[in-house]
Amino acid sequence: MKPFKIDNKKRRIQKKLFLGEFAMLGFDVSCDTKIKDFDNYDMFVDEFIDYIDALDLSFGGGGLELFEGFICHAERYKSVTNEQQAQVVSWLEARKDISAVRVGELVDANYF
Template structure:
């Protein structure tokens, strides 16, 4: 039996970003030393540059001790990949500024 997403026609699935048109992204979290320092500004600049080089976009936030972000692909119907997840995790882990890096699995960016 088909689920509700598969019952909709292709045009509607595309318009609603469902089934084969779902956009996947992932969440990242890490502990940081001090979000209110010049070092953190440099970290953010480098992070955004790294993300953009992979044709990804991010929405991020930080408190004094944590940094969190959601990362997805820049294209309209593109998705982040498992390779993107691994690359971002490796990049964050290599940063002295980040401790206890946690990277989530790929999830539907519109319906999670």
């Protein structure tokens, strides 16, 4: 998708299009898991979503051996911070059932 010019748009239009100060930043996350059965997978996903919710973030994605998705802020017009991104990475790396964690840089969640 072609990027929008911001300088020729009024603030009201920027808000409707999630541009400029209204952009919502998020990031891709993927990790290799050692999880082989669905009971442990369900437990991992429940714990991960609880942790993400505690940080006021949202996650979309999944997968058993390759767990991947996108994380953005749960509130409208808010962005994920570098600190929140680092917290998610630390939480994933601290788990014994995760072997490798990869994250992307913060990107505009509406136009990536």
